[in-house]
Amino acid sequence: MINQRELELLGSALQKLEEGTSDLPEFTPTFDTKRAAGVLTEVAERMQDNFPYFHPQYAGQMLKPPHPVARMAYALSLWVNPNNHALDGGRASSAMEKECIVELGRVFGWDQPLGHLAGGGTMANLEALWVAGRLQPGKKIIASTQAHYTHGRITEVLGIPFAGVPVDTRGRMDVVAIERMLAGGDVGTVVVTIGNTGLGAVDPLADLLALRERYDFRIHADAAYGGYFGLAAELDSEPKRHYDRLSDVDSIVIDPHKHGLQPYGCGCILFRDPSVGTLYQHDSPYTYFSSGDMHLGEITLECSRAGASAVALWATHRLLPPVPDGEFAQGLDSCLRAARMLWRDLHNSSLFTPMMPPELDIVVYAVNAETTTAVSARAREVFDKAAERELHLALIEIPSDLFATYAPDVAVDSETVVCLRSTLMKPEHEEWLERLTALLEASAE
Numbered sequence: 300m301i302n303q304r305e306l307e308l309l310g311s312a313l314q315k316l317e318e319g320t321s322d323l324p325e326f327t328p329t330f331d332t333k334r335a336a337g338v339l340t341e342v343a344e345r346m347q348d349n350f351p352y353f354h355p356q357y358a359g360q361m362l363k364p365p366h367p368v369a370r371m372a373y374a375l376s377l378w379v380n381p382n383n384h385a386l387d388g389g390r391a392s393s394a395m396e397k398e399c400i401v402e403l404g405r406v407f408g409w410d411q412p413l414g415h416l417a418g419g420g421t422m423a424n425l426e427a428l429w430v431a432g433r434l435q436p437g438k439k440i441i442a443s444t445q446a447h448y449t450h451g452r453i454t455e456v457l458g459i460p461f462a463g464v465p466v467d468t469r470g471r472m473d474v475v476a477i478e479r480m481l482a483g484g485d486v487g488t489v490v491v492t493i494g495n496t497g498l499g500a501v502d503p504l505a506d507l508l509a510l511r512e513r514y515d516f517r518i519h520a521d522a523a524y525g526g527y528f529g530l531a532a533e534l535d536s537e538p539k540r541h542y543d544r545l546s547d548v549d550s551i552v553i554d555p556h557k558h559g560l561q562p563y564g565c566g567c568i569l570f571r572d573p574s575v576g577t578l579y580q581h582d583s584p585y586t587y588f589s590s591g592d593m594h595l596g597e598i599t600l601e602c603s604r605a606g607a608s609a610v611a612l613w614a615t616h617r618l619l620p621p622v623p624d625g626e627f628a629q630g631l632d633s634c635l636r637a638a639r640m641l642w643r644d645l646h647n648s649s650l651f652t653p654m655m656p657p658e659l660d661i662v663v664y665a666v667n668a669e670t671t672t673a674v675s676a677r678a679r680e681v682f683d684k685a686a687e688r689e690l691h692l693a694l695i696e697i698p699s700d701l702f703a704t705y706a707p708d709v710a711v712d713s714e715t716v717v718c719l720r721s722t723l724m725k726p727e728h729e730e731w732l733e734r735l736t737a738l739l740e741a742s743a744e
């Protein structure tokens with residue numbers, strides 16, 4: 300888990316950082332190192348109680364380890380502990396954040412977006428929908444029934460009416476249903492999920508955009524999980540058609556802490572039209588004095604925010620720029636290939652039935668049995684058996700009618716079915732796949 304080089308590199312970088320304060324009278328905070336050592340050992344023991352998220356045999360939830368350079372940069376910045384709310388709290392890290400925003404904007408073909416990092420995708424989506432509500436007052440926000448569950452809650456917090464749009468058998472939002480809702484005249488914003496969290500399905504953005512010729516509505520793209528896949532060379536033509544149109548939406552959320560190799564606490568909101576910044580206008584009697592330049596707090600809902608997140612992301616962009624054909628993009632291609640390989644292996648297995656072919660790197664699959672209740676019980680059983688073999692999976696509950704599309708011979712005796720779900724978001728999953736499928740088969744025998 301730990302590469303010793305990481306600790307050495309951090310040590311030398313910290314010395315360099317310290318040179319920046321050499322004009323100050325010497326001051327080194329002290330603490331009881333002996334007791335702290337005891338406490339830290341206790342922490343290490345407590346933290347052993349976790350799934351091994353970093354390891355390729357963790358193939359379950361959407362968890363991807365931070366890149367070592369992100370971890371080192373994040374840790375390094377903690378000796379400064381910058382706060383990216385105002386330049387008074389984090390001058391260097393605010394500048395780094397603004398550079399990161401320009402780089403993330405380019406991923407979607409935007410040159411000058413207004414945007415900033417956020418605590419996560421939920422906070423970033425809250426901001427996008429807050430802006431949407433301000434610009435389309437009194438109108439509904441609609442999103443896929445497979446959209447992230449927080450959209451329902453966010454709209455509740457904002458006091459904006461919300462409705463779910465049904466999905467097709469691939470888990471994508473149904474455009475005919477959207478048009479029916481738009482025709483009602485009370486929809487102000489449509490949220491498209493570019494890679495939904497459960498199934499990894501990409502909503503049909505290109506087709507939705509065509510409806511803008513007849514109806515007036517905003518589009519917010521929740522690409523918290525899937526956003527980076529626009530950089531991949533091996534996207535299938537159908538999702539690619541929608542990724543190619545992301546530059547036409549009004550706002551985009553992408554989570555660097557999902558696929559972008561960052562520690563938690565790093566989401567991002569981008570607005571195509573920078574003038575939405577005026578909606579945020581507020582006066583702070585405490586901050587914003589040290590510089591006439593824009594403080595990030597003037598365009599965010601959150602106040603204090605870890606500057607460390609910006610430092611870590613900036614370092615990662617330096618090492619692995621988020622551009623097509625680069626090393627980072629190739630890592631995403633490995634994930635796409637791993638998911639396709641797993642789907643094919645499951646398709647050829649007599650023990651499993653995969654659901655829709657993966658558009659991104661999530662594969663959902665059932666353990667074969669005669670009834671949907673038995674299928675659900677088998678999924679839970681295989682989940683446990685696999686964990687005993689140190690193969691860590693996830694579970695997902697899907698509607699039985701969706702399940703029946705892919706397993707028509709199973710008797711339906713329940714409304715929903717529990718399936719297994721693997722997010723293959725580590726590039727190493729491709730190399731490890733043969734081993735993963737062997738463990739999976741052994742766990743289901």
Ligand SMILES: *Cc1c(COP(=O)(O)O)cnc(C)c1O
Nearest residue numbers: 419420421447496521523524554
């Ligand atoms: C993870 C996720 C979110 C929520 O983001 P957090 O960073 O967990 O707050 C929202 N939407 C989608 C599509 C996601 O995958």
